[in-house]
Every structure is written in C-alpha cells, then in structure tokens.
Amino acid sequence: MYLSDFGKKLAEQSGIQQLMDDLGQPIPEGVKSYQLGGGNPARVPEVEKAYRLETEKLLSRSDDFENAIARYDTPQGRVSFIETLSAFFKREYGWDIGPENIAITNGSQSAFFFLFNMFSGTFSQPGKEPLKKTVVFPLVPEYVGYADQGIEKDTFVGIPAKCVYYPDNTFKYFIDFDALETYLEKHREVGAMCVSRPTNPTGNVLTNDEIRHLSALAYKYNIPLFVDNAYGLPFPNIIFTEDAKPYWDSSVILSMSLSKIGLPSLRTGIVVAKPELIKALASVNSIVALASGSLGQVISQDLFATGKMKTLAESYVRPFYQQKSLFAQSCFKEYFAGTNYSVHKSEGAIFNWILMNDLKIPTKELYVKLKDQGVITVPGEYFFFGTPEHEHYDKCLRINYSRPEDEVREGIRIIAETYKKFSK
Numbered sequence: 001m002y003l004s005d006f007g008k009k010l011a012e013q014s015g016i017q018q019l020m021d022d023l024g025q026p027i028p029e030g031v032k033s034y035q036l037g038g039g040n041p042a043r044v045p046e047v048e049k050a051y052r053l054e055t056e057k058l059l060s061r062s063d064d065f066e067n068a069i070a071r072y073d074t075p076q077g078r079v080s081f082i083e084t085l086s087a088f089f090k091r092e093y094g095w096d097i098g099p100e101n102i103a104i105t106n107g108s109q110s111a112f113f114f115l116f117n118m119f120s121g122t123f124s125q126p127g128k129e130p131l132k133k134t135v136v137f138p139l140v141p142e143y144v145g146y147a148d149q150g151i152e153k154d155t156f157v158g159i160p161a162k163c164v165y166y167p168d169n170t171f172k173y174f175i176d177f178d179a180l181e182t183y184l185e186k187h188r189e190v191g192a193m194c195v196s197r198p199t200n201p202t203g204n205v206l207t208n209d210e211i212r213h214l215s216a217l218a219y220k221y222n223i224p225l226f227v228d229n230a231y232g233l234p235f236p237n238i239i240f241t242e243d244a245k246p247y248w249d250s251s252v253i254l255s256m257s258l259s260k261i262g263l264p265s266l267r268t269g270i271v272v273a274k275p276e277l278i279k280a281l282a283s284v285n286s287i288v289a290l291a292s293g294s295l296g297q298v299i300s301q302d303l304f305a306t307g308k309m310k311t312l313a314e315s316y317v318r319p320f321y322q323q324k325s326l327f328a329q330s331c332f333k334e335y336f337a338g339t340n341y342s343v344h345k346s347e348g349a350i351f352n353w354i355l356m357n358d359l360k361i362p363t364k365e366l367y368v369k370l371k372d373q374g375v376i377t378v379p380g381e382y383f384f385f386g387t388p389e390h391e392h393y394d395k396c397l398r399i400n401y402s403r404p405e406d407e408v409r410e411g412i413r414i415i416a417e418t419y420k421k422f423s424k
C-alpha cells in the first residue's frame, strides 16, 4: 500500500498511537491492575444523575428523541445549543458573543487537529515565496495529544518551562516569558500559540495575569492564542487555585469539552472564537464530518440554559477531584519519603506529575517495569515535544489520580518501591 505524505503522517506509527496501543494491551496474566495511565475521567454520581434525568426527559417528550437522532445538525453545531451556550457565556461572564462565535466539533481533540493545521504549515503568498508557519507551545511539557497533530513536519515549537522548587517536595513550572518573547520577536513565521489550562500532564494552572500576558503577545504579533480549557472553567472546573477565571477575548480561540464533565463518549467539543474563525471551522467540519454528533448537545442544553452545568461543576466535580488529588499527594508523602522526588503543585486537571531526580533509567523503561507489576502510568518523555532537551525529559511520570483510593494508594506504593530499586 502506498500512502501520501498525509496518509503516512497519520497512519504510520506515531508516539501517541504507540502509547495508546500499549495502554490497551493486557497486563501479565494474574497480575492485578492499577490504571493510573489514560485520561479517562472518573464517574461522579451527581453528574451522572443529572444526565440520566435529562435523558429521561428527552425520551418522555413527544418526538424530541427521534428529532435528536434522526437529523444532521449544521456543520457549526446544533442551532438551539449554540444559542443557549452563547447566552450562558454572555449572562455569566459578560462576554460580547453571539451564536456566530461558537462552533461544535466531535470532541475538542478534532478541533485542535483543525486549528493546528489551519494556522501552521505552508502559507502561499501571491508573488512571494510560500511561508512555513509554526505553532508555539509556551509551556512545555504539554499535552501529548497535540504532538502528532501537525500534518507538515517541524511545525511545532516548544518553549521549555522554567521551574521553581519548594522545600516540601513540590515544584511548579512557569512560562519563561523572556524566552517566549525573544522567540516571537525573532520568528515572525509563528502562526499561533497554544496552552492547555489546566495543563495536561502537570496540573499547572495559568493565572489570569499569565493568560492576559499571552493574549497581549498574541495581539502584538497578530496571531491567535489557543486556550485548551478541557479541564477548566466554568466546566468541568477541575481547578483548585483562586486566581483563575474564565477568560476570552478576540485574540483567543477558546476550546472546551464535555468529556471531563462525564460525557467523553459523546464527543462534544466547543470552540469560542471570532465569527470569521467559526465560519472557517464550520467549513472544515462540513468537509471532514458533515456535522458533529448531536446527543451531547441535546442532553446538556437545558443544563446550560438553567446554569446547572456550572453548579454541578462547582459543587460536585471540583470537590470530587480535589479530594482525590489530596489523597494521592498524601500517598506520595508516605511512600516516597526518603527519596529524591518532587511533585508538581496540584492546581488542576486529573493528573499528578512526579519528578524522580535519582532515577537511573529513563521513564520509558520505568514504565515497562511498572507495567509488569500491573501499574499503568504515562512516561514523561511523550510530553516534551517541539523543544530541545529539558532537564526533566526522562525523569517524570504522569499519574491519573482519579481511580478509587485503594488502587491509587497501591499503585503509588509500587511506583515508589520501583523508583527506589532503580535509583542512583
């Protein structure tokens, strides 16, 4: 089979595909499993109850269910849903937006595939040499799911995070704004910037000041700033810090998702941006998918109309994950005591990011040794893309802390024991 460059890029082995395949492989027979690897959210009972109720209402109302499943929505999204959402954002945050500012995609992952390739790669210019544009990631390590999404080669550039260490075995990454600004000044071919907020894998949450600083740079260089709000505000609100507020302005392309608030299988991504971008995104969506799936939009619409989605996030989702994160941190303290380790400040998202300074094997190898014992994690190397080597490159693991307590505790204990075995 001969594939085009596009086909090769997407169909041949990529880091993320290898990882996803491996995560899905059975662990050795008879070994108990500790699933601290993938990005699946937990099941939060109050949230599930709300979706069940909405589904029952849908089924009980004349032919609403049939209407929901039997027709394509527009490529931009379901008209009543995007109207409801724009009213919600306007009412709650005073954003100057209407339905023309919102598009729905089949999950936010596909929104990023579209966006990266709309703003990077070859740009033809009449009468001039074509320009090759890039996307800059201001805070690397960054979400592994972006790493292979650019179709053209070498279009992703990462700015390595600065790091501050604290005495209580914690640390935190910061954007190196000097390095970022120098890079933007010297590289006018940058086509966009992208951050996840909260950051997958580290649990970092950029403050409003940091987001405003990035947005001002985006404005200055006339490029969009993609803000990936998959774990953010106002839903699912897996944010434990105080100085983060929902943020949108016309330089920002804000991506949201219903996945981490309990609907990952319904594939509902939400993009808020300038109308011209929304129009372009809807055109791409029509070519790739005709339309996005309707069920997530239908089931959640009234929850946005009444504001209940925000309350569910605030009252149930955030406390649920915060408690789980605190529990995981207590396990790190207990089992890693006496070793040279540090955990990234847990400010949000569903992961802990642990740095093991004395590890004498790369984390890709540690991952295999852990998997043999039933513990699934994600090795840190995958999250350092587009950047020259970072000092943490092969010393970190991403751990999903949202599993039941016994599983998280035993998983962390095994990780700590294995680290001790393979320490310098």
Ligand SMILES: Cc1ncc(COP(=O)(O)O)c(C=O)c1O
Residues within 6 Å of the ligand: 039, 106, 107, 108, 109, 110, 143, 145, 196, 199, 200, 228, 230, 256, 257, 258, 259, 264, 267, 268, 269
């Ligand atoms: C940071 C981040 N962005 C985007 C996504 C994609 O989510 P979805 O396509 O389910 O909306 C994920 C999924 O784990 C994620 O962690």
